[in-house]
Amino acid sequence: MNPPNLHLRPATMADAPAIWQIFQQAIAQRKRDGSKQWQNNYPNESTVREDIEKGYCFVLTENKQVVAVAAVIFEPEPAYDKIDGAWLTHGDYAVVHRLALADAVKGRGMAAKLFQLIEPLCVNRGFYSIKIDTYFDNAPMLHLLKKLGYAYCGEVFFNGAVCKAFEKVLKKVS
Incomplete structure (x- = not known):
């Protein structure tokens, strides 16, 4: 369950500076790693x-401050058409790309909370599968995906690199 002061919402241009700052922190962290x-x-x-x-960019806010960002895309990812492995499903799916947290909230489970809000967003829009990829050396994301029940499906080539690909089938709510 997410605290009442956490909200997922579509980003606006007014959020762009905060989003870019979060990305710069994440870029620096990946380099340090x-x-x-x-x-x-x-x-x-x-x-x-x-x-x-x-309309892809969603922000997680805590007390109205942007603390995390993710692109949630409700259309097919062309890079996912070819996988060295096999997806769990073959119908419509949502894609999560470009997920990042502000340094100030790391270690507080915010990435898991972000996914816990993204998943019902997808279901509410009629998407019962989420596909995502990450680099082989992104240990925090690999750990998170395993923890949240995302299944490893194989490898895809995205943005010039071979990445690990994952999928989670979401439950329909009745």
Whole structure:
């Protein structure tokens, strides 16, 4: 259960500076971890603006402050058409890309809380599957996906890199 002061909402252009700051923190963290993920000018400020304009960008707020961000995309990801492995489902699905937390909230379970709000958002829009990918060396995300019940499905090629691909089938609410 999520505290009442946590809310998931679509991002607005007014959120762009806070979102970009969170991405800069995440980019720096990935670099400190020795990862190549997000070290090639992606995501960038244009990515943030485009995600907001397309309605992909969602922010998690705590006491009205943006503390996390994710792109939740309700259309197919072309990179997922070819997988070295097999997806659990073959129908419509939502995609989560570009998930990041503010440094100030790390270690408080905010990433799990973000997913706990994204999943019902997907179900409410008629999407009963979420697909996501991450780098092989993104230990925090790999741990989170396992903890939240996302199944490893294989490898996909996304944004110039081979990534681990995961899927979770969501329950329909009656």
